[in-house]
Amino acid sequence: MTNKVYAYEGWLHLRDYPPNEGCEECIFLDENKQPSQHDLSYEEPLFEKIGYTAYPSGRTVFARWWSADQKATKEELNEAVVAEALGAAYLDFGARYSEVTGYLWTDNEFKIGGHDMNVELGSLQGKWVHLEIEVQA
Secondary structure, eight states, rough: OEEEEEEEEEEEEEESSSSSSSSEEEEEEEEESSSSSOOOOOOOHHHHHHHHHHHTOOOOOEEEEEEEEEEEOOHOOOOHHHHHHTTOOOOOOOOEEEEEEEEEEEEETOEEEEEEEHHHHHTTTTEEEEEEEEOOO
């Protein structure tokens, strides 16, 4: 069996879900850099999306993410990370990569192993993020 990889991307924003109750400062990945002010109560925070598509039932989970100041494909983010690591100075945006492993469960704490993903990803507010969750077969 092969591992299953789930990908999520968008502009990372923190907001309450649903507004005025429940999770405070939940992580959302939005298509727009500046989300509209319409009723956001129907949108799902990232931890719910992951819970619906990648709930691992006790399996090992790997998380990888890239971030940048502008919208980019995974390939562009990889190229930027490698170029930056090699000392390239010609990039017009910087990208970052991180990877953690462990067990994922989906509650408003959003943890993978001992890693608090709200803290790990929350610091990327306003950045373009490509996140992959790989569930071990």
